[in-house]
Amino acid sequence: MEITSFLRFSFLLLLVVLLFGRSWLPSNKGDLDCSLNKPWCTSKNRIQAKSGLVLDTFIDPKPIDHFTEIPHHPLDPLTLQEINKVKTILSSYERFISSFPAIHSVSLDEPEKSIVLSWKKGDPLPQRKAFVIAFLNGQSNLLTLDLESGQVINHDISQGSGYPALSFDDMAVATKAPLTNPEFIEIISGRGVKLSDLTCAPLAIGWYGVSEEGRRLVKVSCFSGEGTANFYMRPIEGLVVIVDVDTRKVVRISHTGRGIPIPPATDTDYRYSAQNKPEEMMKPLNPISIEQPKGPSFSIEEGHMVKWANWEFHLKPDPRAGVIISRAMVHDSETGQTRSVMYKGFSSELFVPYMDPADAWYFKTYMDAGEYGMGVTAMPLVPLNDCPRHAYYMDGIFAATDGKPYVQSDMMCVFERYAGDIGWRHSETPISGMEIREARPKVTLVARMAASVGNYDYIIDWEFQTDGLIRVKVGLSGMLMVKGTPLQNMNQVGNKAERDAMSGILVSENAIGVVHDHFVTFHLDMDIDGADNSFVKVNLEKKETLPGESPRKSYLKVKREVAQTEKEAQVKFKLYEPAEFHVVNHGKKSRLGNPAGYKVVPGGTAASLLDHHDPPQSRASFTNNQIWVTPYNKSEQWAGGLLVWQSKGEDTLGVWSERDRPIDDKDIVLWYTLGFHHIPCQEDFPIMPTVSSSFELKPVNFFEKNPILRASPNVEKDLPFCRATATSA
Numbered sequence: 001m002e003i004t005s006f007l008r009f010s011f012l013l014l015l016v017v018l019l020f021g022r023s024w025l026p027s028n029k030g031d032l033d034c035s036l037n038k039p040w041c042t043s044k045n046r047i048q049a050k051s052g053l054v055l056d057t058f059i060d061p062k063p064i065d066h067f068t069e070i071p072h073h074p075l076d077p078l079t080l081q082e083i084n085k086v087k088t089i090l091s092s093y094e095r096f097i098s099s100f101p102a103i104h105s106v107s108l109d110e111p112e113k114s115i116v117l118s119w120k121k122g123d124p125l126p127q128r129k130a131f132v133i134a135f136l137n138g139q140s141n142l143l144t145l146d147l148e149s150g151q152v153i154n155h156d157i158s159q160g161s162g163y164p165a166l167s168f169d170d171m172a173v174a175t176k177a178p179l180t181n182p183e184f185i186e187i188i189s190g191r192g193v194k195l196s197d198l199t200c201a202p203l204a205i206g207w208y209g210v211s212e213e214g215r216r217l218v219k220v221s222c223f224s225g226e227g228t229a230n231f232y233m234r235p236i237e238g239l240v241v242i243v244d245v246d247t248r249k250v251v252r253i254s255h256t257g258r259g260i261p262i263p264p265a266t267d268t269d270y271r272y273s274a275q276n277k278p279e280e281m282m283k284p285l286n287p288i289s290i291e292q293p294k295g296p297s298f299s300i301e302e303g304h305m306v307k308w309a310n311w312e313f314h315l316k317p318d319p320r321a322g323v324i325i326s327r328a329m330v331h332d333s334e335t336g337q338t339r340s341v342m343y344k345g346f347s348s349e350l351f352v353p354y355m356d357p358a359d360a361w362y363f364k365t366y367m368d369a370g371e372y373g374m375g376v377t378a379m380p381l382v383p384l385n386d387c388p389r390h391a392y393y394m395d396g397i398f399a400a401t402d403g404k405p406y407v408q409s410d411m412m413c414v415f416e417r418y419a420g421d422i423g424w425r426h427s428e429t430p431i432s433g434m435e436i437r438e439a440r441p442k443v444t445l446v447a448r449m450a451a452s453v454g455n456y457d458y459i460i461d462w463e464f465q466t467d468g469l470i471r472v473k474v475g476l477s478g479m480l481m482v483k484g485t486p487l488q489n490m491n492q493v494g495n496k497a498e499r500d501a502m503s504g505i506l507v508s509e510n511a512i513g514v515v516h517d518h519f520v521t522f523h524l525d526m527d528i529d530g531a532d533n534s535f536v537k538v539n540l541e542k543k544e545t546l547p548g549e550s551p552r553k554s555y556l557k558v559k560r561e562v563a564q565t566e567k568e569a570q571v572k573f574k575l576y577e578p579a580e581f582h583v584v585n586h587g588k589k590s591r592l593g594n595p596a597g598y599k600v601v602p603g604g605t606a607a608s609l610l611d612h613h614d615p616p617q618s619r620a621s622f623t624n625n626q627i628w629v630t631p632y633n634k635s636e637q638w639a640g641g642l643l644v645w646q647s648k649g650e651d652t653l654g655v656w657s658e659r660d661r662p663i664d665d666k667d668i669v670l671w672y673t674l675g676f677h678h679i680p681c682q683e684d685f686p687i688m689p690t691v692s693s694s695f696e697l698k699p700v701n702f703f704e705k706n707p708i709l710r711a712s713p714n715v716e717k718d719l720p721f722c723r724a725t726a727t728s729a
């Protein structure tokens with residue numbers, strides 16, 4: 001039998017099969033309808049509300065037919081037809097006549113901000129343009145296409161060091177190439193792994209010197225899938241195959257792992273169906289779901305405009321960022337105005353350095369958005385588990401390597417969240433003589449996506465609250481990247497020096513969970529009541545009292561500092577120099593004369609401790625500070641650069657900000673990095689519980705008073721409750 005017929009491709013290749021197995025036909029949204037039209041609260045088990053409330057009146061928004069879908073908003077993503085048109089234009093483009101390039105990215109070239117801001121519903125759409133990254137003969141081609149005239153209106157060849165994200169075809173090439181190499185086959189059999197159990201992953205190589213420049217290289221590392229779906233727990237340690245994806249040749253094999261056993265498969269499979277020790281299973285909880293007898297309160301108009309409570313925003317999938325929130329506006333019921341908060345927000349880049357200098361590990365310093373893509377790795381969300389009942393699922397329409405569109409189905413969901421939390425409360429104790437019990441439930445709206453970038457899953461939530469707050473939350477889940485080791489027990493580690501030499505924690509027999517970091521950098525183009533805003537550091541400083549002035553010796557005082565230029569807005573958090581970080585509109589004052597603003601409330605404040613001259617850190621210099629502010633520039637969207645694969649870091653936020661441009665009373669973009677240090681532990685094996693951190697964008701002097709005052713409480717009569725039918729009584 002041929003080797004390839006044995007082969008189980010890498011995870012990413014599997015993904016290719018999934019995508020192309022389904023081809024580019026729109027997903028069948030029938031299932032979704034069906035589940036929504038069959039509420040568990042049927043007449044059999046429903047206890048009718050006394051008011052005779054009619055239940056089940058909620059009608060699911062019509063499923064979208066991607067074949068006939070047309071754009072309605074200037075920021076709407078390219079439709080299936082538009083991506084087809086891009087392919088047609090490129091096919092007849094003179095410079096691609098002799099050979100069609102590999103398509104690495106097709107996305108909407110968003111109209112100029114001023115055009116979007118002046119556009120009103122009902123106006124004709126501004127010119128629809130596509131931005132394409134295509135690779136041909138060793139060159140990254142950056143093209144802008146006018147979809148109406150069918151012309152290529154701009155065509156640049158990138159002169160920078162980086163390459164576009166790997167295409168699925170590249171990944172297939174990378175993971176197949178080792179199989180034609182006799183040395184590799186011999187190593188695999190020497191390590192006791194059958195080719196039929198082999199799973200290989202195409203890893204980004206970072207940038208570590210001139211010897212790696214000028215060609216697209218991938219480092220392939222392999223696992224044994226024998227006896228488990230969780231091949232990540234079974235690395236063939238110390239084996240790295242360097243592949244040139246353009247020549248399709250193995251450049252070099254590094255094998256430093258001779259003698260390191262493959263960790264056992266025992267108890268690593270995570271599928272529910274594979275749990276075959278009933279005595280170890282937890283007692284199942286009673287069924288749980290959120291009740292919405294009248295359906296959810298949000299609506300999604302014309303495919304992408306989300307409206308809920310006092311919020312409206314444009315929501316779209318993106319192959320690289322995953323989710324893009326645009327034109328976030330809040331309705332101020334006091335003034336009757338719908339006011340701008342944020343023009344655009346998205347996760348711009350990720351940086352995931354592993355902390356192990358060994359040959360098979362040092363290069364593991366990923367930039368997941370630019371090297372893989374958060375949207376293209378976002379698989380369909382699992383109803384009732386990833387998103388609750390009544391969630392609305394949104395598809396992405398992306399382009400494959402041959403330029404054909406495909407549907408990334410159900411990659412995002414929108415739902416109302418009620419987790420039993422309190423939005424606001426107060427009661428009076430008998431001392432006041434008043435019997436007051438006031439409480440408001442905390443109901444929020446969430447737009448969610450989960451990217452599976454190889455072993456790691458990133459859950460990204462944009463959560464909107466009725467008090468004007470936006471919470472941006474990142475959850476990390478999935479599986480660890482473990483390192484094979486001869487160690488089976490810590491009692492085999494002789495002394496402190498040997499323990500210190502380990503790059504992580506023994507999480508199972510023969511498996512070390514290597515210490516690593518995650519940084520997620522968000523692009524937040526805040527437009528508080530208009531584009532021209534300022535960044536204000538509101539510092540808290542200790543003041544000492546004068547002798548005899550007060551029984552107090554010291555107190556804290558607020559000192560405001562308006563950042564004039566970019567460098568003044570480079571912020572590193574310091575516990576003993578506390579500050580708030582406001583984006584304000586000095587031209588828009590409240591009744592009391594305070595400038596309207598929003599502040600970024602930090603969370604997930606781990607900072608990168610790597611040397612700034614360490615190659616991965618200079619590529620990821622966007623993590624050198626936790627906050628940056630830059631003047632708006634349409635070309636500065638991707639914190640790690642437009643082309644990231646093997647880039648040296650010359651096109652990053654760290655470089656842009658060094659220009660030190662003026663930012664006071666300008667259209668500014670705030671960048672915030674959520675950071676996580678991860679020291680693994682046994683509970684991270686064989687799967688990781690979700691670890692989350694979030695930061696908030698919170699109104700400061702934006703509203704005249706707390707808008708939650710006008711939110712209504714929950715009352716019993718509106719919530720008929722359901723009881724399980726006889727079987728489980």
Ligand SMILES: *[C@@H]1O[C@H](CO)[C@@H](O)[C@H](O)[C@H]1NC(C)=O
Nearest residue numbers: 631633634635636651656661
């Ligand atoms: C906009 O960004 C690009 C890319 O960083 C840069 O070349 C250009 O000079 C910037 N423009 C301004 C006005 O800063």
